[in-house]
Amino acid sequence: MTVMELEQRRPEVQSQDGESSYADTMARITSSVPAESTSFVGRRLELHKVKQLLSKYRSLVLTGPAGVGKTRLAKQAATTVERAFDRVVYVALEGETSEAGFARALQLALDFESSGARSAAEWIVGMPPTESVLLVLDGCERVWQECAEFIDSVDANSSVSIIATSRRRLGTVGGVTWAVPPMALPSEGAAQSLTDAARIDSVALFVSRAQSVYPAFELTDRNLASVSELCARLDGLPLALELAAARMRALSVEQLVARLDNRFRLLTLEPGNRRRPKLSLWDVLAESFATCSDDERGMWSASSVFAGSFSLDDIEAVCCATDDERIAAADVVTGLIDQSVFGYVEQSGGLEYRLLDTLRKYGAEQLEADGATRSMRLRHLAWISDLARDTEPFWTGPEGVRRSDKLLLRHSDILAALHFSLYEQRDPAPALRLAADLRVHWMSANRVEEGLGWVTAALEAYDRDDELRAVGLSVAIYLSALDSQIERADQLLVSCRELAARLQQPLISAHCAFDEGLTRWAKGEAEAAAALLEDAYHRYRALAATSNQREALFILGMVLANDGDLAGSLDEVESNLAGMADEAHWWGSGYVLWIRGYAALKHKDIERAQKLLRQCITQMQPHNDRSIIWWCLELLGWVAAEQSSLQLAAQLLGAASTFGPHHLPPVLQEQHDRHVAAARRALGGAKADRLHYKGTLLTMQQAVELAITGGDRAPRRTHDTLGEEKLSERELEVAKLIAQGHSNKAIATALVISTRTAEGHVQKILAKRGFASRSQIAAWIGESAHDEPEQHDTH
The missing domain is CATH 1.10.10.10 (Winged helix-like DNA-binding domain superfamily/Winged helix DNA-binding domain)
Known part of the structure; x- marks a missing residue:
């Protein structure tokens, strides 16, 4: 029977006054779950999840990496549901490595010798259905096969429920397996009050344990940021947080954070008496490492070079040196998932894997011990450089969008590769090439200033006047113009034109024309900008630089649409864009619609602008062209503001801020700021901010629907559907x-x-x-x- 069925079946014990007696009920329960010396903190959602699963399944296996709190959660869950059982039996399997050891641990815990049964399984199966037992099998990873067989064998007895904990999946036939997550972390970058922060599980655990060794410790405005960083860098792992808190008797939180790079020496608890063994984060992870196969240990170490999540393709490219290793990679990854070393998450591009930072640090230590760090980092640099080079500078089409999206997911790997090349290898050429190839990525990732910093640093370290330097100068001009650093862009333009003249490279000359056109537009010199951009387009066209042609045409179309006094016409721009399109002209025609919509908006033909922009986003959304969808959301937000639909405007601008770069060309930024200010004046700052935030929560599909319908059929988020589980x-x-x-x-x-x-x-x-x-x-x-x-x- 499940927990729910047992609770429903169990009769209430009536006291003399007719009321059910909790004490009388508890008196009938025997439990061998060991009492803990410290309080149980947080984990309300996890406890609810465990009880929910036990109400549906008779056996539940809790998995997760070392230190995630499986044992503590299992004990607390067993205590929470013990009233549904006649007997709760705790079986400690930690340290057992054989079938005989497993049988002996069961026998001692169950005490079934007097029954005449030959095995624990036989005794459990033979139990009368009128009695109910909850077994807690703790630490099954060393005897996982024996545990799996035992759990499956006792499944026939409907009065037995099982909670098992294991670092690896047991592969039971029945029941359910659930991965225990780390404790909840403070939201990155979000301002939180002390009251709200103190309710977050990881923070609450650290504060509670810190106060047990240093009672004067309090969470304050001064240390909140450090406590939050500590919890995040320790991945919300309860064991790591408790070991860190134990250091509070000698170190401040700030000192702890400063020493986390050396966490394996820091997070060690020496025994306070002879009965308590030494506890070390390193030793706990070393035990997990030892249970992995040679191939799994090798991949764990090699994958530590990834700074963020990674896919199977990434593993094959970076961690596998031979075809045989690439063929076996999927099996090895599966093994590491089963061992709770790799976690996984669904991304738009497919399944991604991740290492908790603490497990990544341990893998990096093993890689260093093997003397393989440099070679693996070089492979990582080559991989991210190939990805950046293969991503078109101005993305279009499904493949271009997919690659651009992947670069956004790999931003932390980009930074790691740049740092390795420039500061550890002291080889600026790969760093300059990578930073330059990421020209549009810096904009789409809203990292223009950061990208400009990397390009500048690489240029300063690079001592050759060649094509690579010229390309780096061009990218620095582009990013400076986008960041409104016009004086800097002008200075760089002089150097770039001089170098282009010496090199006699037509592509560099085309870049100079484009960059100067963009800079002139940023200055408000529309006529000069249009002439330069048109010149750049013709130069790119002569060189068959298709992607650069598209970008030059699109920016030229913006300039012409923005300034109706120019002598130039949009007709030629539209014709050229449409002529470059593929897949039934969907790309070119979509961008033409946007340019026409923008021109209508500038000429105050608001209804026509709305119609064209809605037509554009409807046509482009199925192709997942994120750039044009973002432009449509932005301009439809302006349209809504012009129509006095200010609540809709605030939401659309919020959605636009999520799906596109936050840097607009200076001329467009002024219009953006004007419409935002109008919404804030009419709605009030607090309401405008709330609606803007509501827009950021929309999925792309929801944002597009909102843009097309104006909210008439927009998805609602009511208070019975906002959470993890719907209320009755x-x-x-x-x-x-x-x-x-x-x-x-x-x-x-x-x-x-x-x-x-x-x-x-x-x-x-x-x-x-x-x-x-x-x-x-x-x-x-x-x-x-x-x-x-x-x-x-x-x-």
């Missing part, structure tokens, strides 16, 4: 009463239920929503109430 109708009633300030007793009276039942509903709401207090429930209901559809009386 009764729970929603309770949440609304909490928001009205009712106590549990008042809720019980209003809904004609017992106070104890009301308390249960409140706890379920807290667990499902991940809240820590009733005030959070009230705030949530208040914030989401305006999103509810109006209720009409049908009587």
Whole structure:
């Protein structure tokens, strides 16, 4: 039977006054789960998830990397649900490595010798169905096959439930496996109050443990950033956080953070008495490393060169030196996932793998010990350089968009490769080539200033006047113009033109014309900009530089559309764009629609602008051309503002900020700022910010739907669907009463239920929503109430 069935079956023990007695019920339960010396902190959502799974399945395997808190969660879960069982048995398997050891541990825990059974499995299967047992099998990774066979063999007895913990998957036939996540972390870059931060599980655990060794410690405004960084860099791993907190008797939080690069020496707890063994993060990870096969250990070490997530293709390119290794890579990756070394996440491009930073650091230590760090970093540099070079400078089409999206996902690897080449290898040529090939990436990733810094640093270290320097100068001009550093762009233009004249390279001369045209437009010199951009286009066309042609034409179209007084016409630009298109002209015709829509907007023909831009985004969305979708969202936000649909404008501009670069050409930035200011004046700053943020939460499909419909059929996010799990109708009633300030007793009276039942509903709401207090429930209901559809009386 499941936990839910057992709870429903168990009769209540009545006390003399007729009320069920909790003490009497507990007196019938025997439990061998060891008591903990420290309090259990956080994990409300995880506990709810475990109980939910046990209500559906009789066996549950909790997996996860070393130190993630599987054992503590299993013990707490067993204590939470123990009232559903006659007996709760804890079986410690840590250190057991053989079938005999596994059998012996079971025998000692179950004490079944007197029954005459030959094995634990036989004893469990033969238990009468009137008795119920919960087994906690803790630390199954060393005897995972024996555990899997045991769990499957006792599945026939419906009165037995099992919670097992293991660093590797057991591969049981029945039941369910759930990976325990690290503790919740503070949101990166988000401002949080002390009260909110203290409710975050990782922060709460660190503070609690720190206070146990240094009672005067408090979370303050001064140390909040350091505590948040500590929790993030330790991946929210409970073991690492507890070991770090133990150091608070001698170090401050800031000192701990400064020493985390040497975390394996730092995070060690010496025994305080003879009964407590030494606890070391290194030793715990070393045990996990030892259980891996040779191939798995090799891939764990090699994959430590990735700074972020990575795909199977990336592993094959960087970590595999031979065809045989590439063929075997999928099996090795599967093994590391089963061992809880690799985690995985679904991305738009497919399945991605990741290493927690602590596991990455351990792998890097092993790579260094093998003397393979430099060779692997060189392979990593070559891989990211190839990806940057193969991504078109101005992306178009499904393949170009896919590669550009991948570069965005690999930004941390880009930075790691640049640092390695420029500062560790002291070889500026690969760094300059990589930084230059990423010209448009720096814009699309909203990293223009950062990209300019890398290009400048590489140029300063590069001592040759050749084509690579000229390309680097051109990219520096481009990024300076986008960053509104016009004086710097002008200075670089002089150097670039002089070098181009010496090199006699037609492509460099074309780049100079384009860069100067962009700079002139940034200055507001539209006529000169148009002439230079047109010249650049013809130069690129003569050189068959297709991608550069597209970009020059698109920017030229912007210039012409923006300034109606120019003598030039959009007709030729549109004709050339359409002529360069492929796939039934979808690309060129889509960009033509956008340029026409922008021109209509500039000429105050708002209705026509809206029609053209909606037609453009409808046509381009199926092709996932992120750049033009972003431009459409941005301009449709302006259209909404011009139509006084300011709430819609705020949301569309919020969506645009999510899906595109935050840097606009200076001329367009002025118009963007004007429309944002209009929305803020009309709506008020707080409401405008809230609507802008709401727009950032939309998926691309939702944002496009909002842009096309104007909100008439836009997706709603009501307060019963915003969270991890939908509330029941009764729970929603309770949440609304909490928001009205009712106590549990008042809720019980209003809904004609017992106070104890009301308390249960409140706890379920807290667990499902991940809240820590009733005030959070009230705030949530208040914030989401305006999103509810109006209720009409049908009587």
